[in-house]
Amino acid sequence: MVDFWFSLPLVVQGLLKGLAVILVVFPMSSLCTMAERKVSAWIQGRPGPNRTIVPWAAYVPVIGPLLQRMGLFQLAADGLKFLVKEEPVPGHVNKPYFTLAPLIAMIPALTTVTVVPFGAYLSGGQVVPLVLANVDVGLLAVFAVSSLGIYSLILAGWASNSKYPFLGGVRASAQLISYELSLTLAVLPVFLWINAPGTAGTLSLAKVVEFQSQPGFWGGTWFIFTMPLSALIFIIALFAETNRQPFDMPESESDLVGGFHTEYGAFKWALFFVAEYANMIVGSGVFTLLFLGGWNPLPWIPLATLAGWLHLGGHPLILGLLSIGIFIGKIAFLIFFFMWVRWTVPRFRYDQVMKIGWQKLLPLAIANLLVYALGIAFLTK
Amino acid sequence: MGQFLFSVFACLTVVCAAGVVVCKNVVNAAMCLLLSLLGVAALFVRLDAFLLAFLLLLVYAGAVVALFLFIIMLLDTRGQQAPQARRGLTVAPRIAAAALVVAGLASLFVKGRLATPAVGTVPALGASLKLHAYLLFTTYLLPVEIISFLLLIAMLGVIVLSKREGEHSGYGN
Amino acid sequence: MAIITIPRKPLTFSERAYLPQIAAGLRITLRHLFKPSETLQYPEERPSIPPGYRGAPTLVMDPNGREKCVSCQLCEFVCPPKAIRIAPGAVPEGSGVEHVEKGPQAFDIDMLRCIYCGLCEEVCPEEAIVLQTQYSMCGTSREEMVNHKDKLYEMGGTLPDQHYKWDKKKAAEEAGNAH
Numbered sequence: 001m002v003d004f005w006f007s008l009p010l011v012v013q014g015l016l017k018g019l020a021v022i023l024v025v026f027p028m029s030s031l032c033t034m035a036e037r038k039v040s041a042w043i044q045g046r047p048g049p050n051r052t053i054v055p056w057a058a059y060v061p062v063i064g065p066l067l068q069r070m071g072l073f074q075l076a077a078d079g080l081k082f083l084v085k086e087e088p089v090p091g092h093v094n095k096p097y098f099t100l101a102p103l104i105a106m107i108p109a110l111t112t113v114t115v116v117p118f119g120a121y122l123s124g125g126q127v128v129p130l131v132l133a134n135v136d137v138g139l140l141a142v143f144a145v146s147s148l149g150i151y152s153l154i155l156a157g158w159a160s161n162s163k164y165p166f167l168g169g170v171r172a173s174a175q176l177i178s179y180e181l182s183l184t185l186a187v188l189p190v191f192l193w194i195n196a197p198g199t200a201g202t203l204s205l206a207k208v209v210e211f212q213s214q215p216g217f218w219g220g221t222w223f224i225f226t227m228p229l230s231a232l233i234f235i236i237a238l239f240a241e242t243n244r245q246p247f248d249m250p251e252s253e254s255d256l257v258g259g260f261h262t263e264y265g266a267f268k269w270a271l272f273f274v275a276e277y278a279n280m281i282v283g284s285g286v287f288t289l290l291f292l293g294g295w296n297p298l299p300w301i302p303l304a305t306l307a308g309w310l311h312l313g314g315h316p317l318i319l320g321l322l323s324i325g326i327f328i329g330k331i332a333f334l335i336f337f338f339m340w341v342r343w344t345v346p347r348f349r350y351d352q353v354m355k356i357g358w359q360k361l362l363p364l365a366i367a368n369l370l371v372y373a374l375g376i377a378f379l380t381k
Numbered sequence: 382m383g384q385f386l387f388s389v390f391a392c393l394t395v396v397c398a399a400g401v402v403v404c405k406n407v408v409n410a411a412m413c414l415l416l417s418l419l420g421v422a423a424l425f426v427r428l429d430a431f432l433l434a435f436l437l438l439l440v441y442a443g444a445v446v447a448l449f450l451f452i453i454m455l456l457d458t459r460g461q462q463a464p465q466a467r468r469g470l471t472v473a474p475r476i477a478a479a480a481l482v483v484a485g486l487a488s489l490f491v492k493g494r495l496a497t498p499a500v501g502t503v504p505a506l507g508a509s510l511k512l513h514a515y516l517l518f519t520t521y522l523l524p525v526e527i528i529s530f531l532l533l534i535a536m537l538g539v540i541v542l543s544k545r546e547g548e549h550s551g552y553g554n
Numbered sequence: 555m556a557i558i559t560i561p562r563k564p565l566t567f568s569e570r571a572y573l574p575q576i577a578a579g580l581r582i583t584l585r586h587l588f589k590p591s592e593t594l595q596y597p598e599e600r601p602s603i604p605p606g607y608r609g610a611p612t613l614v615m616d617p618n619g620r621e622k623c624v625s626c627q628l629c630e631f632v633c634p635p636k637a638i639r640i641a642p643g644a645v646p647e648g649s650g651v652e653h654v655e656k657g658p659q660a661f662d663i664d665m666l667r668c669i670y671c672g673l674c675e676e677v678c679p680e681e682a683i684v685l686q687t688q689y690s691m692c693g694t695s696r697e698e699m700v701n702h703k704d705k706l707y708e709m710g711g712t713l714p715d716q717h718y719k720w721d722k723k724k725a726a727e728e729a730g731n732a733h
Binding site for chain 2: 097136140141145150151154166173176177180195
């Protein structure tokens with residue numbers, strides 16, 4: 001199996017990996033849309049979508065109605081609708097860029113997944129991370145590629161050639177750049193800490209998890225406990241970067257109709273949404289890796305210990321699936337947190353968004369970096 | 382394969398760079414700049430210089446060009462003709478640009494072939510974060526500081542220029 | 555008149571920091587997350603109709619099975635959107651209630667015009683037309699939306715009566731003191 005994989009040409013390997021990304025990220029994103037509708041419904045005291053059912057599924061005794069109540073058929077129906085409905089292109093738009101924008105939205109959303117490690121298995125006592133493209137500059141790659149996602153918003157806003165999308169595009173370009181700074185500065189203490197003097201410098205996300213799975217009290221502590229402020233700044237900036245409430249300036253429905261995607265319909269519109277959720281998934285994944293111990297089940301209980309308890313050391317496949325399950329569980333909680341906050345906090349005003357970004361979050365991030373830099377220098381002396 | 386990819390990305394870079402100059406529509410020009418930067422980043426990746434590639438993407442493609450677009454959208458330059466600039470002002474940059482092109486072509490012909498570095502050194506130079514940081518803070522400290530000083534001056538200049546006369550109430554008051 | 559400026563209470567630190575407030579909000583929404591849903595699954599579950607509800611107007615019978623309407627046409631006259639059409643007629647011989655003299659031959663209420671104002675119920679001297687609890691009218695044509703007499707009686711059914719006015723009148727007549 002493994003030999004067969006490595007005997008494939010590099011291009012075929014790459015294509016298969018890409019296909020795997022699409023096959024995983026697309027369903028996960030669409031599941032997120034349903035989760036969003038369900039969570040919003042529950043918070044508002046509604047049951048949410050629970051009616052749609054295909055005829056044959058109604059005859060399956062327990063599972064059919066359960067799936068119906070979970071809204072899974074609604075999800076399929078919506079997906080089908082987006083595929084087959086008419087795709088209107090307004091006459092006043094700049095067609096090439098108008099078509100390009102949703103595609104550009106998908107590129108960073110799907111590309112960043114490749115450098116995020118999503119699980120691990122044991123090989124000869126060593127924890128080997130599972131990742132599609134193991135680059136040493138993992139985090140930088142995520143930041144760099146995801147920063148390209150801004151073009152989809154700007155181009156969509158500009159190419160739509162009407163008021164609301166334009167305002168959405170302008171807001172997006174200013175907001176995303178502003179919060180990228182805090183986002184980057186917030187993770188620096190983590191890498192200062194793991195790149196102790198004398199070791200080879202790395203920006204690898206897998207290394208961060210490895211650092212959080214060491215034995216001992218301080219070794220097994222997740223970074224959210226040792227660097228809570230970093231985690232806080234990171235998650236706030238993440239909200240802004242993924243255009244989630246309370247920072248969804250580019251598409252604030254109540255004052256900009258739909259913001260940058262006002263003129264879009266059908267599958268192009270759906271692509272924007274899949275991209276938004278894919279960005280959320282990747283962002284949550286990075287947060288999990290950096291601050292929540294990645295695939296380690298609990299703080300101070302690394303995956304290797306768990307494997308020892310369950311005698312799974314010799315079963316890399318089962319352990320790999322288990323670690324992926326743990327990792328996805330944490331991501332799911334973070335996604336739920338995104339939705340939870342969305343239905344709790346009202347949207348900020350645009351000047352408030354800028355004020356929070358530049359006058360609150362950025363100085364806080366710099367101060368945080370300075371304190372941790374000094375502290376780490378003092379500790380490692 | 383490697384040669385083919387290099388040709389593709391090199392062509393992309395050069396053609397798009399030409400597009401930046403030629404395009405009448407400013408948004409097209411900005412997108413050409415973006416593509417050109419992506420081409421350069423891809424070339425860096427071909428050299429295993431992942432750090433440089435991703436920094437290029439993060440800083441230039443991700444932020445600088447986005448800000449260009451932001452400004453373009455704010456100014457709304459559609460349908461405007463290039464201003465009839467004063468002749469003396471346009472001649473000088475044209476001469477300078479022509480001289481630069483000639484110098485570049487000449488250098489390409491004279492010293493077109495760089496000495497091929499030993500195979501082992503390329504990934505080491507490109508990949509190691511620590512080496513980059515070390516070089517930046519030792520050998521190239523002066524250029525780094527000069528550039529940061531230049532940026533500071535530019536920033537101060539922008540603040541001075543954008544401050545309107547007789548306006549004392551700042552933003553947010 | 556002096557304007558009294560009430561100084562706004564200064565924000566506490568936790569209010570200015572905003573995050574504790576968000577945490578409090580999250581706690582509230584989390585509580586709502588686990589509350590049972592308030593939604594009524596409509597076609598399967600129906601709301602309970604409170605007494606005095608003004609649903610569709612119907613015609614009712616008295617407990618003896620006599621139709622109460624005497625086709626006085628007051629409701630037709632008062633109906634603001636002119637939804638009611640009545641064709642008056644005589645009560646047929648041999649029905650046992652010939653002394654009522656009049657009854658509707660046809661009684662149509664156009665539910666596309668009815669505004670559920672309840673004036674017909676208000677004005678009816680016989681308490682024969684009553685707005686009851688039916689609230690969802692549907693049909694696929696305009697004709698279907700017109701409730702005819704038999705439909706109206708089917709919807710209305712029988713309501714208890716306190717007066718038995720016409721029975722008393724008949725009894726009085728038979729006792730010889732009619733007026």
